Amino acid sequence: MKVEYLSHERLPDFVAYCKKHKAEIDDSFLYDDHLANFQPNEENPTYILTNQEGELIAAASLIISDYHRRGRKARFRIFHSEVENIESYNLLMQEMVKQTTGLDEVFLFVPFANDKLAKFMEQLKFTAERYTFLLVRGDEAVPEFTVPEGFEIRPYRLGVDEEAWCTVRNAGFANLKGSETPQTPDMVAKMMANNDYIEGASLIFYHKGRPVGVIRGSVDEYEDAPIMNIGPIVILPEYQGKGLGRILLRYLLHFAKQISYDRTILCVNSENERAKALYIQEGFKQVEGVTCYTFQL
DSSP: OEEEEOOTTTHHHHHHHHHHHGGGSOOTTOSHHHHHTOOOSTTSOEEEEEOTTOOEEEEEEEEOOHHHHHHTEEEEEEEEESSOSHHHHHHHHHHHHTTOTTOSEEEEEEETTOHHHHHHHHHTTOEEEEEEEEEEEOSOOOOOOOOOTTEEEEEOOTTTSHHHHHHHHHHHTTTSTTOOSOOOHHHHHHHHTSTTEEEEEEEEEEETTEEEEEEEEEEEEETTEEEEEEEEEEEOGGGTTSSHHHHHHHHHHHHHHHTTOOOEEEEEETTOHHHHHHHHHTTEEEEEEEEEEEEEO
């Protein structure tokens, strides 16, 4: 077996490999629009493993964006081998570690159903840090709601509301595993400029002019069909427990139906029991679960 940095010539093989195996692993960054303009570089260091015939049999690729560097954590886009032995993972891991200067850890999500990959991660000394559930809501009717007096929900405005968004998101997620790293206004603007942006689906909840909550809906795909991905959903800590998250969620669910999204999807950490209970009450059903495995560098 031979491990090498992904070249431009092998890029089509890498993309084909990702599409072939994405159903077995966390495919959050393996959709067609993510792979269409993919290039291996400092933000996306990528290695492949080939057999004696030169066929691609394993691949590993990290995502090291500005956000990940700020948090000193990099996420795997893919870490997978068709050869079911630890050697192939070891060979890839040895090369990937060389690309992580300045970082403290790397992590990936492994579906509960993929026992084999979980065992390989444990052999590589990855540790199960947390568990995340995927919830889907079908075409059920959305309950009505009333926005309390003094409160207002407004669409996010590009170039205007980045600071307000950060204020809410960073305060609300300060202690949420996996999201502790603060976002900057530039990061928010870049997120809103992505191809998954839906006009009018990013919202800010205000109380007497103060931003107290945010929610975002974006283009996604589940079971080969379009779906609206909801997240983040954040309410400032001092405003929690007042039903505002439920109102914000119902507002976006109504909007989703108006623009012909019959289904919505979201993720929630296992320790965030109150949020998960809310989503279940609002018609979401758990369909999948993943384990976040981390490796300390």
